[in-house]
Amino acid sequence: MKFSNLKLTTPYLNLKPTFYEKVDPTPLDNPFLISTSQSAAALLGVDEDLNLDTELLHIINGEKILKGSETFAMCYAGHQFGEFTGRLGDGRVINLGKVNNQNLQIKGAGLTMYSRLGDGRAVLRSSIREYLISEAMHGLGIETSRALALIGSDTAVRRERMEKGAIILRLSPTWVRFGTFEYFYASGEHDQLQVLADYVIDESFPYLKNSEELYLNMYTEIVKNTAITIAKWQSIGFIHGVMNTDNMCIDGRTIDYGPFAFLDDYNPNFVCNQTDKQGLYSFRSQPGAARWNLDMLARVLSPIIDYDDSEEVLRDVFWSTYNKVYFTLLYDKMGLQIQQADDKELSETMIRALAASNIDYTVFFRKLSRYNGDKSTVLDSCINKDPLDKWLNAYDTRLEKETRDEDARHEKMLAVNPKYVLKNHTLQEAIDKAEKHDFNMVNALLTVALNPFDEHYTLEHLFKPTPIKSKNICLSCSS
Ligand code: AMP
Ligand code: MG
Numbered sequence: 285m286k287f288s289n290l291k292l293t294t295p296y297l298n299l300k301p302t303f304y305e306k307v308d309p310t311p312l313d314n315p316f317l318i319s320t321s322q323s324a325a326a327l328l329g330v331d332e333d334l335n336l337d338t339e340l341l342h343i344i345n346g347e348k349i350l351k352g353s354e355t356f357a358m359c360y361a362g363h364q365f366g367e368f369t370g371r372l373g374d375g376r377v378i379n380l381g382k383v384n385n386q387n388l389q390i391k392g393a394g395l396t397m398y399s400r401l402g403d404g405r406a407v408l409r410s411s412i413r414e415y416l417i418s419e420a421m422h423g424l425g426i427e428t429s430r431a432l433a434l435i436g437s438d439t440a441v442r443r444e445r446m447e448k449g450a451i452i453l454r455l456s457p458t459w460v461r462f463g464t465f466e467y468f469y470a471s472g473e474h475d476q477l478q479v480l481a482d483y484v485i486d487e488s489f490p491y492l493k494n495s496e497e498l499y500l501n502m503y504t505e506i507v508k509n510t511a512i513t514i515a516k517w518q519s520i521g522f523i524h525g526v527m528n529t530d531n532m533c534i535d536g537r538t539i540d541y542g543p544f545a546f547l548d549d550y551n552p553n554f555v556c557n558q559t560d561k562q563g564l565y566s567f568r569s570q571p572g573a574a575r576w577n578l579d580m581l582a583r584v585l586s587p588i589i590d591y592d593d594s595e596e597v598l599r600d601v602f603w604s605t606y607n608k609v610y611f612t613l614l615y616d617k618m619g620l621q622i623q624q625a626d627d628k629e630l631s632e633t634m635i636r637a638l639a640a641s642n643i644d645y646t647v648f649f650r651k652l653s654r655y656n657g658d659k660s661t662v663l664d665s666c667i668n669k670d671p672l673d674k675w676l677n678a679y680d681t682r683l684e685k686e687t688r689d690e691d692a693r694h695e696k697m698l699a700v701n702p703k704y705v706l707k708n709h710t711l712q713e714a715i716d717k718a719e720k721h722d723f724n725m726v727n728a729l730l731t732v733a734l735n736p737f738d739e740h741y742t743l744e745h746l747f748k749p750t751p752i753k754s755k756n757i758c759l760s761c762s763s
Contacts, residue, residue, distance in 0.1 A: 286332045287325060287432075288339035292352040292381030292388065299483060302473065304356040309346025309378045310394025310404065312437030312449045317341045318412075318723050321419050323734055324430040324455060328384050334433060344435050344453045346378065346393050353381045357396035361470055362463035362530025363580055365564055370470040372463060372530050373398025376406060379459070386430075386455040393451055405441045409715045410763030411450035412726055414541040416714075418454060420706050420733035426516045427509070427537035429456035434726070436718070443762050448719075456539060458488045462581045463530035469584035478588050488535040499589045500597065507578055507601045509536025514574045515609035518567075519617065520705070521547035521645040525557040526761065527565045527573045529580050543759035546705040547645040548750045550638035556708075558760045575602050617649050618679070619697040621688050630682055637675040642667035644749060646705050653697035655679075656690060665749075702736035703747060709754035710746060 296304060320334035334340055342348040349355070357374035375398045380388040391414070392406030406414075411434055421428035432453045439449035460480070468476040481499050485492055492501045513536050517524065523545045524531075524538065531540040545556035552568035560566075565573055575598065582594035614631045615623060638648060643666045651662045659676050663669045686693065706729065714725040728743050740746070 285329050287328070287330045287334055287337050288343060288348075288350070290328060290330070290350050290383050292350050292383050294352070294354045294356070294379075294381045295487075296358065296379065296382075296387075296483075297354060297356060299479065300476065302359070302468075302471075302476065303480075304358050304379075305373075305397045306354065306356045307378060307396045308355055308394075309390060311345045311347045312392075312435070312439040312451065314438040315341055315345040315435050315451075316437070318434045318436050318450075318718065319415065319726050319730055320433045321415075321431060321730060321734070323422070324419065324432040327386050327430060327455060328432075340433060341435055343380075344390055344433055344451055345437075346390060346451075350380060350388075355380060357398055358459060358464070359398060359467055360461050360463035360530050361467035362461070362528050363466070363577070364528040364530065365560065365562075368466070368470070369530075370467070371398070372400075373467075375399040375402045376404045385457050387457070387459050388432075389454050389456075389459065390451050391454055392449060403441065405439070405449045406451065406763060407441050407443055407447040408436055408450040408718060409447065410542070411452050412715050412718055413544075413711055414454070415452045416711065416726065416729050416733050417541045417544060417706055418452075419730055420704075420736065421522075421538055423734045423736045424516075424520055424702060424705070426520065426522070427513055427535075429454050429459075429533070429537060429539045431455070444760075456533065456537065458484070458533065458535050459539070460484055460487070460534040461530050461539075462532040462534065462577055463528075464534070465581060465584045466529060469587070474587040477585065481585075481588060484534050499585070500593050503582065503585060503589055503594050504597050504601060506534060506536060506581065507598055508605050510574050510578060511571075511602050511605035512536065512609050513538055514571050515606050515613065517570060518610055519613035520702070521550075521567075522705075523547070523554060523556045523565070523567050524570065525560070525565055525759070527570065527577065529577045532574075532577050532581075542761055542763060545708055545757065545759070548707070548755040549642045550635070550645045550648075551756065552639060554756055556756075556758055558758050571603075571606055578602065613700075616700045617697070618652070619686075619693040620682070621686055621693075624682070624685060626682070630678060633678065634675055637671035640668060640671040643672065646702060647749065648672075649697075649701035650703050653701045654694055699737050703739065704732040704736040706733060707750055707754075708757040708759065709750055710748065712754075 355378050359373035361370045377389050377391045378393040395404035415431040415434040418431035436450050441449045525543040533539045543557045555563045555566045717725050
């Protein structure tokens, strides 16, 4: 199947017109294809080479339309850094329709009625970041929206400096956000909350249909899925940066990538977004922020689910799911096969030792994945060696209780402790080159992003420790 032969449907347009605006994209000038993800295309049933599909570029640029497609922007509201805004919506995203349970959107495709003061555009810099991180999160095994292709253009876009407009084609099984429910609660259209919930159940939780307490079950799934995603973020060292309710996907996957980061040295207080002066979305705050967002969702669902019932679910399900998943992932990262009574304490002392050691979080686990009792192989990467030296003594003792041999343990650990995560300094290098029309690094990063646990011997240069001056980069929201 060729991408340009896909036939879309538009079930969202069966909802009332208050849910969306029908709007045409505004094409960019002199568009050109920069990169494609065949892996994302496979989700649509597309197996023909995207780079040979001459219509792809024009479809992403909104000049050509896929069969069955009708273009529209979705409305939503949201709590942004704790403050409620009643009307946000797709200000620069245009939806094309749905195929194979994936909703297609072009981001940066021009003005909509939800653009407010924005220009409807996305710059190349932030589009490269979202394109690559979407595919990287998938490679890391974290539920996420995907990105099928990235195009650039000559269209000038004003940010802090003049930049060039770009568009990514992104996919997700749903683009409904916590903020979509907040919109209909705030606008007083409470009858539409149930309509939206039915849509969400149909789209994201069809297995719940016909269950008793349908809407409460839906909420329970949202709580569970969100807790699982955040546990994965914490285990891999990912910081989203803008956990506003409009950026929280209703099925719990990660969406809307902005000033995200991966931990350099393990620093639980790290904040990667310059706007976030209070550290509301610091690394360690993420699980609590997710829980807060889920509570906001429970409040606006109160016309269809008794708030006390949702609160009970939130209380019973969120932290228990989060802790179970987080610690299981951490034990896997440590290579511990069968859980023992003291493993939780061992993992907690490890995290404390990491915080005191100035060692890169990702590098530490990759080194630990080949640890053979020679402490220097791990400690060589630390500035302050004592805390991890002590912890490795306890780890050595614990490993004696393992039944799996060392090679088997290493193999399992290398499959869960990535070598490649997309650090901001590496992304910036790819962006600098792309702005000079050299897209090789973007494409090379896509390869490692999709297979982050493998060694890529010809791409070894992409695995660089973060230079001291580039550690803990805090980015602006400008995009
Ligand atoms: P974000 O920070 O990307 O989650 O965006 C927050 C809100 O601002 C969403 O409603 C976006 O659609 C909107 N927005 C962000 N940038 C632009 C832009 N350049 N033009 C129009 N709307 C935008
Ligand atoms: Mg957003």
